[in-house]
Amino acid sequence: MPRYAFSQRALHWIIALLVIGSIAGGKVIENFGFEGLRDTFGLDATNAIYTYHKTFGILILALMLVRLALKLRLGKPEYDPPLTRFEHIASNATHGLFYGLLILMPVLGWLATGAGDFPVQFFGWNLPPILSGDKALSETLYDLHAIVGNAILTLILVHVGAAIWHTAVKKDGVLRRMV
Ligand code: HEM
Numbered sequence: 001m002p003r004y005a006f007s008q009r010a011l012h013w014i015i016a017l018l019v020i021g022s023i024a025g026g027k028v029i030e031n032f033g034f035e036g037l038r039d040t041f042g043l044d045a046t047n048a049i050y051t052y053h054k055t056f057g058i059l060i061l062a063l064m065l066v067r068l069a070l071k072l073r074l075g076k077p078e079y080d081p082p083l084t085r086f087e088h089i090a091s092n093a094t095h096g097l098f099y100g101l102l103i104l105m106p107v108l109g110w111l112a113t114g115a116g117d118f119p120v121q122f123f124g125w126n127l128p129p130i131l132s133g134d135k136a137l138s139e140t141l142y143d144l145h146a147i148v149g150n151a152i153l154t155l156i157l158v159h160v161g162a163a164i165w166h167t168a169v170k171k172d173g174v175l176r177r178m179v
Helices: 006-041 043-074 085-115 135-170
Strands: 120-122 125-127
Touching: 006 043, 006 135, 043 085, 043 120, 085 120, 085 135
Parallel strands: none
Antiparallel strands: 120 125
């Protein structure tokens, strides 16, 4: 079975780790809230959780743009044995949604954070806000950020389920294309 280029495989696994970290951090923030985190873990740890969440998100945005460029340039290797028509449609839909949502998600976070006049932290730097001074819009954008987060989580479950099915049931070597 032909494989993806090394650059594509490396980006896949780096982005996968960053997305899992971002979703885990986001869910912690969602469940505790800023005050809850500060009262439980202290202010320094709370600020670190927010800073790393935003930093991971912006890294995902940058790496996804590189990944999209690589995909447009290199395409994807042939499937051997070929996929069924259903598998083709399902995998193209899942992968296309991943690209779209993993670019949309950090942009929503950046827009929401700026609109709420919160700092857009990237490691030790503050990036310029895209929007500012609109708390109501910030709330709406954070709501969208949460909805898209749950959509990404659902896609991850479908994607991992498909990988397990190809490996354990169909045994067609599809997972090896990305390893
Ligand atoms: C792919 C990248 C990202 C993922 C997967 C992600 C994921 C999440 C998730 C799952 C939540 C919890 C939402 C909820 O259910 O309430 C969340 C919250 C949050 N995210 Fe992100 N995020 C990403 C990028 C960003 C970026 C780039 C920023 C800012 C620059 C950001 C800022 C925030 C903030 C401040 C919250 C807390 C919102 C609140 O207090 O209601 N996120 N994120």
